[in-house]
Amino acid sequence: MSVPLPRRRLLGAAAATAAAAALTTATPAAAATRSADVIIVGGGLAGLTAARAVVAAGRSALVLEARDRVGGRVLNLPLPDGGWTEGGGEFIGPTQDRIRALAAELGVATFPTYNAGKNLLYKDGKRTPYATDGLLGAVPPVDLAGLANAATVQATLDNLAKQVPVNAPWTAAKAQEWDRTTFDSWLCLNAPVPSARFLFDVATTSIFSAEPRELSLLYVLFYIASAGNESTPGTFERLTDTGSGAQATRFTGGSGLIPQRLAAALGERVVLNAPVDRISYGGGTATVTAAGLTATGRRVIVALPPALAARVDYDPLLPAARDQLTQRMPMGAVAKAIAVYPTPFWRSSGLNGQVVSDTGAVRSTFDNSPPDGSCGALMGFLEADEVRRLDGAAESEVRAAVLADYVRYFGAQAAQPTAFLLQRWDNERFSRGGPVGYAPPGVLTQYGPALRTPVGPLHWAGTETSDYWNGYMDGAVRSGERAAREVLAAL
Amino acid sequence: MSVPLPRRRLLGAAAATAAAAALTTATPAAAATRSADVIIVGGGLAGLTAARAVVAAGRSALVLEARDRVGGRVLNLPLPDGGWTEGGGEFIGPTQDRIRALAAELGVATFPTYNAGKNLLYKDGKRTPYATDGLLGAVPPVDLAGLANAATVQATLDNLAKQVPVNAPWTAAKAQEWDRTTFDSWLCLNAPVPSARFLFDVATTSIFSAEPRELSLLYVLFYIASAGNESTPGTFERLTDTGSGAQATRFTGGSGLIPQRLAAALGERVVLNAPVDRISYGGGTATVTAAGLTATGRRVIVALPPALAARVDYDPLLPAARDQLTQRMPMGAVAKAIAVYPTPFWRSSGLNGQVVSDTGAVRSTFDNSPPDGSCGALMGFLEADEVRRLDGAAESEVRAAVLADYVRYFGAQAAQPTAFLLQRWDNERFSRGGPVGYAPPGVLTQYGPALRTPVGPLHWAGTETSDYWNGYMDGAVRSGERAAREVLAAL
Numbered sequence: 001m002s003v004p005l006p007r008r009r010l011l012g013a014a015a016a017t018a019a020a021a022a023l024t025t026a027t028p029a030a031a032a033t034r035s036a037d038v039i040i041v042g043g044g045l046a047g048l049t050a051a052r053a054v055v056a057a058g059r060s061a062l063v064l065e066a067r068d069r070v071g072g073r074v075l076n077l078p079l080p081d082g083g084w085t086e087g088g089g090e091f092i093g094p095t096q097d098r099i100r101a102l103a104a105e106l107g108v109a110t111f112p113t114y115n116a117g118k119n120l121l122y123k124d125g126k127r128t129p130y131a132t133d134g135l136l137g138a139v140p141p142v143d144l145a146g147l148a149n150a151a152t153v154q155a156t157l158d159n160l161a162k163q164v165p166v167n168a169p170w171t172a173a174k175a176q177e178w179d180r181t182t183f184d185s186w187l188c189l190n191a192p193v194p195s196a197r198f199l200f201d202v203a204t205t206s207i208f209s210a211e212p213r214e215l216s217l218l219y220v221l222f223y224i225a226s227a228g229n230e231s232t233p234g235t236f237e238r239l240t241d242t243g244s245g246a247q248a249t250r251f252t253g254g255s256g257l258i259p260q261r262l263a264a265a266l267g268e269r270v271v272l273n274a275p276v277d278r279i280s281y282g283g284g285t286a287t288v289t290a291a292g293l294t295a296t297g298r299r300v301i302v303a304l305p306p307a308l309a310a311r312v313d314y315d316p317l318l319p320a321a322r323d324q325l326t327q328r329m330p331m332g333a334v335a336k337a338i339a340v341y342p343t344p345f346w347r348s349s350g351l352n353g354q355v356v357s358d359t360g361a362v363r364s365t366f367d368n369s370p371p372d373g374s375c376g377a378l379m380g381f382l383e384a385d386e387v388r389r390l391d392g393a394a395e396s397e398v399r400a401a402v403l404a405d406y407v408r409y410f411g412a413q414a415a416q417p418t419a420f421l422l423q424r425w426d427n428e429r430f431s432r433g434g435p436v437g438y439a440p441p442g443v444l445t446q447y448g449p450a451l452r453t454p455v456g457p458l459h460w461a462g463t464e465t466s467d468y469w470n471g472y473m474d475g476a477v478r479s480g481e482r483a484a485r486e487v488l489a490a491l
Numbered sequence: 492m493s494v495p496l497p498r499r500r501l502l503g504a505a506a507a508t509a510a511a512a513a514l515t516t517a518t519p520a521a522a523a524t525r526s527a528d529v530i531i532v533g534g535g536l537a538g539l540t541a542a543r544a545v546v547a548a549g550r551s552a553l554v555l556e557a558r559d560r561v562g563g564r565v566l567n568l569p570l571p572d573g574g575w576t577e578g579g580g581e582f583i584g585p586t587q588d589r590i591r592a593l594a595a596e597l598g599v600a601t602f603p604t605y606n607a608g609k610n611l612l613y614k615d616g617k618r619t620p621y622a623t624d625g626l627l628g629a630v631p632p633v634d635l636a637g638l639a640n641a642a643t644v645q646a647t648l649d650n651l652a653k654q655v656p657v658n659a660p661w662t663a664a665k666a667q668e669w670d671r672t673t674f675d676s677w678l679c680l681n682a683p684v685p686s687a688r689f690l691f692d693v694a695t696t697s698i699f700s701a702e703p704r705e706l707s708l709l710y711v712l713f714y715i716a717s718a719g720n721e722s723t724p725g726t727f728e729r730l731t732d733t734g735s736g737a738q739a740t741r742f743t744g745g746s747g748l749i750p751q752r753l754a755a756a757l758g759e760r761v762v763l764n765a766p767v768d769r770i771s772y773g774g775g776t777a778t779v780t781a782a783g784l785t786a787t788g789r790r791v792i793v794a795l796p797p798a799l800a801a802r803v804d805y806d807p808l809l810p811a812a813r814d815q816l817t818q819r820m821p822m823g824a825v826a827k828a829i830a831v832y833p834t835p836f837w838r839s840s841g842l843n844g845q846v847v848s849d850t851g852a853v854r855s856t857f858d859n860s861p862p863d864g865s866c867g868a869l870m871g872f873l874e875a876d877e878v879r880r881l882d883g884a885a886e887s888e889v890r891a892a893v894l895a896d897y898v899r900y901f902g903a904q905a906a907q908p909t910a911f912l913l914q915r916w917d918n919e920r921f922s923r924g925g926p927v928g929y930a931p932p933g934v935l936t937q938y939g940p941a942l943r944t945p946v947g948p949l950h951w952a953g954t955e956t957s958d959y960w961n962g963y964m965d966g967a968v969r970s971g972e973r974a975a976r977e978v979l980a981a982l
Contacts, residue, residue: 182676184671317920321879426811427808
């Protein structure tokens with residue numbers, strides 16, 4: 001179990017000012033009462049962005065956050081000897097315009113994800129470094145039959161995704177056909193070459209933290225379509241790629257600076273340790289209760305993933321379509337493991353720290369070292385079936401499994417990190433999985449409109465509600481901006 | 492929206508004694524405190540059966556029920572001019588030994604579901620009565636190619652189901668293969684003849700209140716295997732059949748008598764209007780809070796469907812496997828509509844009131860008249876896609892849609908019922924769907940063991956946890972008895 005970290009330890013020196021301001025956020029006093037034009041449930045990127053937009057338009061906002069920190073699935077973790085790493089969302093890439101613009105406004109700089117040198121394919125017990133600037137691009141060098149099959153599958157996915165409207169995937173001409181099958185069944189037919197199938201299996205768990213069998217084909221196609229912006233169609237490659245995809249860029253000081261600075265600017269409009277248990281609404285007002293605090297407003301933005309929004313009491317009851325949606329979009333299963341070393345030693349072997357593997361607890365890694373390379377950090381994802389096996393394990397057991405993988409990928413030097421950080425999202429009370437609530441078959445076509453349709457004065461935000469970059473930090477920001485537009489138009 | 496009915500109106504004269512006793516059940520006083528060896532969350536059939544078994548073994552039990560009535564998904568509804576009908580589970584059949592034994596112990600008699608005369612197939616706008624005692628048995632007379640295809644599919648399903656251990660379907664040799672696909676995808680391959688596919692579509696929604704696309708093939712096979720008992724393997728036909736299947740028999744006075752009598756015998760051990768919001772556990776005790784009541788015990792049985800159990804706060808947190816299970820077993824979507832007429836007029840036309848249809852809000856009906864035939868009652872299920880279309884509609888609109896269907900099936904006389912009762916489970920706060928929490932692909936293989944594995948002093952009941960007759964009243968009773976055995980062994 002991860003232990004909530006005191007806020008002041010989360011930040012490098014660069015963020016000291018913002019942190020000091022953020023610390024002024026209140027916690028609810030017993031029987032306190034607050035009011036604002038807009039009450040926002042959830043102080044993640046979506047909720048904070050919404051609050052910022054509401055305030056910028058001259059309306060009042062109040063953010064109720066369950067945890068003792070803001071940021072939700074975005075979280076800086078301190079390194080023992082100073083500096084930081086990231087326990088949640090960390091990467092951005094091309095067409096992720098809204099998170100990029102927001103970071104710039106907040107003065108959070110970016111740097112390229114370390115990507116010099118060769119990737120590593122670990123397959124059938126064999127370790128194969130490969131360049132990503134060759135003919136194959138970033139595709140791991142499996143056998144030729146597999147490469148050919150994978151290229152066809154990828155092109156097919158991109159073509160099908162072009163037929164999915166990102167703002168209403170359930171209106172695609174073939175939505176019914178695509179929503180009645182798992183991505184796994186589709187891959188069984190379309191990726192018969194084992195090595196091609198391997199590539200899509202590992203890509204799927206990396207993207208969704210869910211197995212192909214858990215996902216609706218329509219949802220996968222929507223997610224691909226969503227990996228773009230208003231002028232650039234989404235592609236599968238943009239989801240998976242580092243150099244020119246969703247993993248291209250990182251934030252100096254850590255992605256956690258963004259929610260911290262948003263919260264700092266909102267000041268006492270953000271209340272921590274305020275897990276909302278009930279929302280009553282009607283007659284032009286809404287009342288939100290959380291740990292003794294009663295907040296009243298004219299509009300409410302619920303900026304929680306669907307599975308957590310299900311755990312709030314609503315009075316009157318939500319329409320069945322909305323409630324049943326929240327029963328049907330479970331969180332993926334994911335943990336992040338960051339091992340810190342005196343140096344990024346793999347770089348001197350010509351490796352960029354990125355692995356694709358067919359075995360182990362960690363099958364996908366990144367070089368998560370700080371931008372100055374002053375130490376080395378290997379970050380690995382534990383995802384879907386692999387993390388489920390370890391969700392109940394002691395941290396020492398997870399550590400041993402992860403380091404065994406790192407040694408297999410990068411050699412004996414990986415066995416002795418100077419620090420080891422583990423962020424287990426499945427075990428977090430206010431996440432219970434991650435990174436995103438996904439849709440099994442039959443959900444988008446029957447319940448999709450309930451993702452965003454307001455219920456009286458209640459509006460829905462969170463990355464799961466976004467048209468573009470659904471599931472990513474950019475989608476969270478977009479959703480917050482969209483929800484703010486909705487409430488501002490209604491106020 | 493259905494309105495909760497005062498308990499005294501629920502019962503016919505036959506049940507007056509039981510009702511009077513049941514009315515002694517308490518409601519929580521402000522800041523009340525209670526204790527018992529076993530605290531049971533949920534006063535449906537599972538919870539009440541568990542309490543009965545605990546008390547019978549000489550231990551104390553306390554049942555906390557959220558509603559102002561017991562019974563959960565089992566509910567008698569009063570008819571305006573006296574008598575009763577049933578808004579929830581009502582049928583039992585062969586091999587449902589535990590509910591049958593319990594009813595007998597409680598003095599609740601049974602009678603055969605009305606099944607004399609012909610069934611009705613409504614397909615492609617054509618109405619075809621058919622006898623069920625001919626060569627085809629209860630199979631609707633579609634074209635010969637469809638009948639042949641359907642027979643093969645049904646035999647295949649039964650054979651595959653024999654390979655599924657009902658107490659651990661995830662251990663079937665082919666569990667992984669069957670859990671990666673929807674039942675829809677399997678039907679696409681195995682029921683290519685449109686009329687055969689129609690038969691399995693309507694059977695699926697009738698059995699699960701979910702569409703084939705929403706269900707894991709493994710879960711469907713498990714459900715078939717579950718439709719039997721320790722000495723009789725489950726079959727598909729036993730799920731669908733009336734005369735010799737799960738719809739064979741009804742309870743005199745209504746199925747609602749069973750929970751009412753269970754509660755009456757438990758007396759003040761049952762607390763109504765006590766929706767549990769929090770369960771704290773550890774150190775050999777557990778504390779359960781509900782609407783101002785604090786109940787302490789040594790063991791807790793949570794007898795709620797998984798999707799509702801997710802809405803309780805647990806301290807300490809549940810293991811990720813259990814929490815994520817509860818995110819992944821949504822309730823089906825279902826309503827029941829009962830139209831009452833002066834007489835069961837369809838009987839004089841040689842019809843038994845049972846329809847299988849390819850169109851309309853109601854595609855499956857039964858003759859729900861009281862055993863003496865003193866009035867006529869047509870009961871229709873609104874299920875899955877059909878009920879979702881109507882969940883937000885006014886009751887008058889649903890009524891109009893249902894009666895239009897009944898007229899199409901049974902003629903103009905059906906247009907003017909003397910009473911019309913609608914039980915909309917999707918809109919009920921303490922159900923939010925029904926009749927049962929089902930498993931999409933990938934759930935049973937990864938999370939199945941969490942259905943029943945106790946967490947410290949917390950045990951899990953509810954029909955979704957049963958080996959045999961999972962999803963039925965019999966499964967609820969079995970689950971309550973099994974959970975009681977677990978806690979008694981631990982006390």
